[in-house]
Amino acid sequence: MGKIIVGEKAGFCFGVERALNIALESRKKHNLPVYILGSLIHNPRVVADLESQGIKTISDLQTIEGGGVLLIRSHGAGPQIFARAEQLGLKVIDATCPFVKQEQNLAKGLLRDGYQVMVVGDAQHPEVQAVVESVSNQAIVVNPSTLDALSKIRFSPKVGIVCQTTQNQEKLKLVVGMLLPLVKELKVYNTICNATRERQAETYDLARKAALLLVVGGKNSANTCKLAEIGSSLIPTYHIESIDEIKPQWLEGKNLIGVTAGASTPQEQISEVVDWLKLNLAGGIDMEENQIKSEQLTEEVNKIEASEPAVENGEMRLDQEIPLLEEGSIVEGIIVAVGDDEVAVNVGGKSDLEIPLRELTAEKISSAREV
Numbered sequence: 001m002g003k004i005i006v007g008e009k010a011g012f013c014f015g016v017e018r019a020l021n022i023a024l025e026s027r028k029k030h031n032l033p034v035y036i037l038g039s040l041i042h043n044p045r046v047v048a049d050l051e052s053q054g055i056k057t058i059s060d061l062q063t064i065e066g067g068g069v070l071l072i073r074s075h076g077a078g079p080q081i082f083a084r085a086e087q088l089g090l091k092v093i094d095a096t097c098p099f100v101k102q103e104q105n106l107a108k109g110l111l112r113d114g115y116q117v118m119v120v121g122d123a124q125h126p127e128v129q130a131v132v133e134s135v136s137n138q139a140i141v142v143n144p145s146t147l148d149a150l151s152k153i154r155f156s157p158k159v160g161i162v163c164q165t166t167q168n169q170e171k172l173k174l175v176v177g178m179l180l181p182l183v184k185e186l187k188v189y190n191t192i193c194n195a196t197r198e199r200q201a202e203t204y205d206l207a208r209k210a211a212l213l214l215v216v217g218g219k220n221s222a223n224t225c226k227l228a229e230i231g232s233s234l235i236p237t238y239h240i241e242s243i244d245e246i247k248p249q250w251l252e253g254k255n256l257i258g259v260t261a262g263a264s265t266p267q268e269q270i271s272e273v274v275d276w277l278k279l280n281l282a283g284g285i286d287m288e289e290n291q292i293k294s295e296q297l298t299e300e301v302n303k304i305e306a307s308e309p310a311v312e313n314g315e316m317r318l319d320q321e322i323p324l325l326e327e328g329s330i331v332e333g334i335i336v337a338v339g340d341d342e343v344a345v346n347v348g349g350k351s352d353l354e355i356p357l358r359e360l361t362a363e364k365i366s367s368a369r370e371v
């Protein structure tokens with residue numbers, strides 16, 4: 001009798017599920033073509049399904065004719081994309097994952113506070129590119145797989161790190177460890193998201209228990225590839241997109257099979273693999289543990305969403321009502337960053353308002369953090 005263990009964290013993460021829902025709602029609500037610049041998620045099956053519902057993936061804004069809705073995917077986008085879409089008369093709906101938005105905001109805060117901004121991640125990944133663009137390209141990207149490059153970089157005395165949300169925790173530690181002797185001041189924001197951390201930790205557990213691991217998801221999905229990498233470091237692991245790729249000989253002599261999936265893998269795709277194993281595992285299946293849970297909202301996500309005015313209801317700030325700013329009026333705002341020389345406040349507009357240190361208080365202070 002064989003046994004299958006399916007990871008509890010396998011499948012859509014909060015950010016992907018949210019972006020998909022926003023895309024589908026936008027299509028219904030606006031009755032306009034919906035365009036996404038780049039794949040909404042790295043899963044060819046989901047992308048094809050969206051296309052069939054009138055949600056088109058494009059590679060260049062110039063290809064859009066006759067207006068429509070531009071949906072910013074969960075990876076986020078740089079300010080130039082928002083501006084260009086506005087110029088083209090497109091309605092922009094921002095489905096950037098709140099964790100990614102937070103990473104962008106932290107990078108902006110680091111730059112504002114005089115740190116040399118470093119993004120740990122893959123320079124080719126759209127999330128990383130958007131973070132770099134959000135700080136006007138004033139960031140260096142360090143890929144933990146090619147750490148030799150670190151020795152060629154000239155570091156400022158103050159370096160601040162944010163990390164691609166889907167990076168491996170151990171690799172971030174490695175970069176931080178190598179950087180410590182090279183800089184005077186190092187500020188590290190661990191922006192690896194909970195969904196990624198939990199999924200990676202669970203994959204280690206699965207790989208320790210099972211004799212074989214199947215990782216289900218797009219071959220172009222960075223987070224799915226990372227899970228396969230983790231599995232391969234411990235046991236025979238296969239990264240598959242569909243049951244057609246499973247070779248029965250993989251299962252020979254393996255009586256405990258682990259199954260996990262990336263953040264962009266629909267539950268249906270995972271179930272197909274589990275059903276195939278149930279049918280094909282010699283001797284039948286004893287039991288299956290850890291049914292897939294669809295609810296993965298964490299308290300942390302709720303907190304980030306509550307403090308992030310830019311993504312409320314999936315609509316970007318451009319659509320929000322901006323209070324009338326006139327002399328003598330009192331408006332409410334959200335403090336989005338506190339630096340040494342100023343405080344940035346958002347009152348609902350496209351850009352934050354910066355209050356310089358000298359205007360914060362009549363007291364003599366050397367940093368806005370003292371107020």
Ligand code: SF4
Pocket residue numbers: 013014015016074097098099100165166193194195196223263
């Ligand atoms: S993996 Fe994390 S950061 Fe990326 S979309 Fe999912 S929840 Fe957001």
